Amino acid sequence: MTEYVLTAIDTTRIQDYIFGSNRLAENIGGSELVEMATHQWVYEALPPNNNVDAATVTLDSSRTIDTLNAEVLYTGGGNTVILFKTFDLARAFASRLTRRVLREAPGLELVIAHHRFDWARDSLAQVVSTTLGVDLARKKQNRAFSTPLLGLGVTVPCASTGLVASRIVEKKPVSLEIRAKSSKSVQNQSLARLREKLPKIQQGDWEIPRDFDDLGRIKGEESYIAVVHADGNGIGKRVEAIANRYYEPQQNRAYIKAIRTFSQSLERAATRALISVVDLMADAFIADPELAGHHRQRFPLRPIVFGGDDVTFICHARYGLSLAVRYLEAFEKATQGEPAFDGKPAYACAGIAIVKTHYPFARAYRLSEQLCRSAKQMLKQEKIEGSAVDWHVAMSGITGSLEAIRQREYSVKQGLLHMRPLLLRDSNVSWRTWPVFKTLLDEFIREDGEWFDRRNKAKALREALRQGQDAVRDFLSTYQLDALPKVGTINVADYEKTGWAGDRCIYFDAIEIMDLFTDVQRIVSEFVTADGV
Missing domain, CATH: 3.30.70.270 (Reverse transcriptase/Diguanylate cyclase domain)
Known part of the structure; x- marks a missing residue:
């Protein structure tokens, strides 16, 4: 034995x-x-x-x-x-x-x-x-749950955790936990790992953010950040499938090889996907020095959790959607090239919580998790294999679950104002896809378009959409418009005159996000085209 x-x-x-x-x-x-x-x-x-x-x-x-x-x-x-x-x-x-x-x-x-x-x-x-x-x-x-001793006699609570402070650091009382997290050695090691895994983040002479206020706030704008959480789809099922394939004792060594190969392939793919995100943001700074100047040479992106299929990063709010989509696209491509995936891509979902800079971060992260789960749930309900994205813009405080928020803020007599979550790619099953949304959004934000810099007009359309199809027809008549922007892949009659496809509004999401979106990919593409590369 x-x-x-x-x-x-x-x-x-x-x-x-x-x-x-x-x-x-x-x-x-x-x-x-x-x-x-x-x-x-x-x-x-x-x-x-x-x-x-x-x-x-x-x-x-x-x-x-x-x-x-x-x-x-x-x-x-x-x-x-x-x-x-x-x-x-x-x-x-x-x-x-x-x-x-x-x-x-x-x-x-x-x-x-x-x-x-x-x-x-x-x-x-x-x-x-x-x-x-x-x-x-x-x-x-x-397990016996930890019950920290909150203090005996005269004590001071930690400014971050509420536990007993053990020292004053930068005029703030901090606990042992916060001392460990804030120690110079841990911060330096985190920075070193970031630079090793994501080399382009230090290519320019940019400041890597260590505080939420360092995420490139642009003067004159309200300060918002995006918390992006992405997670692979069906990873547990893939692990289970490996176990089922090597179930006999004589296959123990083969099982080790297979599960190890899968784990390493997944880590490499996720890391390459995050590198692609960082490279895109860095390329945008290189392509547009004025953009970097607006951010005062502070790189507006910081990964927090990375190294596996579960990834969390924060960035300036304007780049959240663009960078999240880049991550999903890059994850699919990277997994397709890994041996453990047999030439077939793996998929993932992303949730983007767009909140004010000093909004409670734990709540913002939980919202991004809920949004990621929302995207996964949509795929499950529609029985679609693919990647998906969901987001929410929190202009004020958030109370209740994501479902409760959307029922309260996005549900009207006509139906649901939002088209989210969105499939990452075009689909024969649903028109609710990122390419459809992006085409509509481009119509509202392109500088040579009739909607650019006409916020009153966009605001009036948003209110008309809330009131339903008749209000949208009145809006078109008032502004002497033949129709709203069209997308050829939406196979719904008269949607460009009513603003709705059944009980789903087509245009509301694009109007809501238009002031909080910058197409990072376009910045880089236009630079490459202009440079003749």
Whole structure:
């Protein structure tokens, strides 16, 4: 009998840990600590004689558990899975890792589960599935919830967390958790990882933002930011399919190779997609020095969570939609070229929350998550395989769920004012697609068009759309217009004279976002064309 121990590591309440602060540097620090705790510190806590190549910090597939004390199977999807030769080695590893997390990342909670199994008789795929889906879930449910001591005697609360402050930093009381997130070493490591993964972000002499106010606010404009959250579709099903394909004990090594290849392929694809986003923004700054000047040479984009299919970045509000669409397009293309995807693209959804700069960041992030789920739900309901995007502009405070907000703010007698969520690409199933929306939006914002710089006219149309089809006909008559802008792919009779396709408004979204949209791709394309490249 060859008995090994499978150890699975997961984090809990990760969103609260990363996004619970209204200070960007603390969000960045929280994200970096999570990255360190699930990668670097894991590798450093392993016993000697493991499969992590110290020089490249990658997994050496030629070294396997039969000659090692520990073999890391994969890291991804928020989990780390490791094989240990003995239970004592696994327990000692868990002790080293958790002690370090307690010391260097206060407030971050890890859950670790161990599972003994027989390599020759048990299916590793089933053991991994049970450990992740049952053992870790049970530990999360049954763990003793942390109840921080809020202070004895005379204490001062942390300005960010409300916990007991342990020190005054820059005239603000901060807790141990915030001290760790804000430490110079963690901030510098985050910046170094950003520059390593996304090299073009430092090509120009631009300031990389460390505060929400540094996201390139343009003088004379209201200050809005976009919180973009993107997530791969059906990743869990792909992992499950790999497990089902290598279900027999004699396929254990083949399973390891397959799941590791998938995890690495997914990480590379997501990283390439984010590189494409950063490159596009950098190319726009290079193409239009005046644009960079408007932003006072501050790069208006900062990734917060990256390295897997779950990506979150923030940017100046005007670029949120354009950059989110670029990410989805690049993710599809990158996955198509990865071996684990057999030449077929994987898909993803993105949610974009556009909020005022000092809006509570945790709420803005939760809204972006809801929007991403909304896009996924639309794909599921319509039984469409593809990518999708959804967004919301919060001009004021947000109360209630996304569904409640839209019922309250976008539901009128005629139907729903919004056409969101949108499919990323043209479809035979639905006219609610990004190309359709973008064509309409271009009509409202192009400088040589009849709608450009005529805000009163656009505002009047918006109010007419709220009142229904008859009001739109009256609007056309009043402004002596034959019709509203047309899109050839909308196969609905008279929509350009009524503004509606059944119970869905066609034009409202474009009018609402026209002041908060810049086509980054067009800036770059026009520069390339003018330069003759």
